[in-house]
Amino acid sequence: MTNPDYDVAIVGAGINGAAIARDAALRGLRVVVLEQNDLGSGTSAISSRLIHGGLRYLEHAEISLVFESLRERRILRHTAAHLVRPIRMCIPIYAGARRGPPTIRLGMIFYDLLSVGKAMPSHDMLGRDELLAAEPGIASEGLRAAARYYDAQVVYAERLVLENLLAAKAAAADIRTYSRVTRIDVQGRNASTVEFIDTLTGRNGSVGAAAVVNAAGPWVDRVLVTAGRPKKQYIGGTKGSHLIVGNFPGAPHEAFYVEAAADGRPIFIIPWNGLYLIGTTDLRYDGDLDEIRASREEIDYLLAETNRVFPQAGLGIGDIHYAYAGVRPLPRRDKGPESSITRRHIIKRNRRIARNLISIIGGKLTTHRNLAEQTVDRVARVLGRRLPDCRTRETLLPGAYRLDEARAALESTSSLSPEGVARLLSVYGGRTLQVLALGKDGPLARTIDAGRSVLAAEVVFAIREEMARNLTDIVHRRLMVGLAADQGRPLYETIAAIAASEFGWDDAERHARLAELRRYSDSLRVSQ
Secondary structure (H helix, E strand, O other): OOOOOOEEEEEEEOOOHHHHHHHHOOOOOOOOEOOOOOOOHHHHHHOOOOOOOOOOHHHHHHHHHHHHHHHHHHHHHHOOOOOOEEEEEEEEOOOOOOHHHHHHHHHHHHHHHHOOOOOOOOOOEEEHHHHHHHOOOOOOOOOEEEEEEEEEEEOOOOHHHHHHHHHHHHOEEEOOOOEEEEEEEOOOOOOEEEEEEOOOOEEEEEEEEEEEEEHHHHHHHHHHHHHOOOOOEOOEEEEEEEEEOOOOOOOOOOOEEEEEOOOOOOOEEEEEOOOOEOOOOOEEEOOOOOOOOOOOOHHHHHHHHHHOOOOOOOOOHHHEEEEEEEOOOOEOOOOOHHHHHHOEEEEEEEOOOOOEEEEEEEEOOHHHHHHHHHHHHHHHHHHHHOOOOOOOOOOOOOOHHHHHHHHHHOOOOOOOOOOHHHHHHHHHHHHHHHHHHHHHOHHHEOOOOOOOOEEEEHHHHHHHHHOOOOOHHHHHHHHHHHHHHOOOHHHHHHHHHHHHHHHOOOHHHHHHHHHHHHHHHHOOOOOO
């Protein structure tokens, strides 16, 4: 194709696609991103929300992956300081466990040695009585010792995706959500045009690109089929489910990483967003990628393991506020345990389909930046161009600037509670200044919740500045109130009224969009 519209078309706006778009745009490439739903609405939103060094990968001797993860964790603590924060993890060690105190201690020492240049403390080992004094709710029978170490948590993984895309957009990338790819036209030996449909309006469109990166996560194979020449299946994803519960009797003060008694899998019980996140499962999955829900078997398994480690909890189905599930886009492997499938990413050049088509297989939330750097380097070779060096190791994400200034501005805002100040900083970081400017001295400056922590201006900001196209986007992936215990339901009518004014919806459209939002929120609830 002569003079294509873009240098690279990226299919998928999860964390990998978003990071690739950011890196490519910062290096001067003309970029378009096509996402079939909203940004960060697939695998990125169903993770355990940890930026971790990959301690468990030591067991499979993936030393380079651990080293990469630890390095990327350190980078993100700097470039996304408002979103990525340290969290202390505790590993209780029980009699009969697969890994005893000497093995765990050796792993901890090695983990610390690989954490070159880290800014977080080293591990420590606790005796039985020390752990019981710190965490009296933990099961004492058979308890031998514990290890504690530091990793990092990203409470709002959706915002990490968004900020990568905002940085890409600021560097002139074209971001198109709700644009499902229907065909990749291959002319000769090159992909030339990517056709898509806007799933909200029904309009068809197409873009020309000199290279195509398929970063569609679990949908990678589906996208390759649109090129008309499927050769094999690359994705053999595993399903992971998480439960969200409130505080419970004997609940831990810190995050716990436990070995499940039923099958030896690692399970996290993590303080998160004022709640507790429990997960995850790891099951091969070949079902419908568009309708994935936590099964009753997975729910019972996670509840049983939590009640075993914290016997006062007594958690049941009725204690679950909501649950989420999705598929990890791992390399296809038909044999062996799910835990042994590598978490290392693969950047696959699909030469048999088209010389300029690249697919991303696997990848982790933690290592998205490095994956993107490697991918853009590969795109440069496909294009036959010499690009500037990658800048993302040092360049802050948009919200990581002006944090102190934003905090001072928020603390001088009388309408917000202290909890509201903390919430806005954790969602927007320094970009809170833009939210405040939007609502300055007007009706958008008011808070819309009883806790005085959500500003009316945030709804308009999500639409004007953060690419939100409907109420589900606003509630669940921009304001993040959809992740609260009540899923933000008391605010739906008010948010819908503000959005209707901004979008120009009539009453019928507003009610239809509200019904759509409620259906989505209901889909995350667990029935008795």
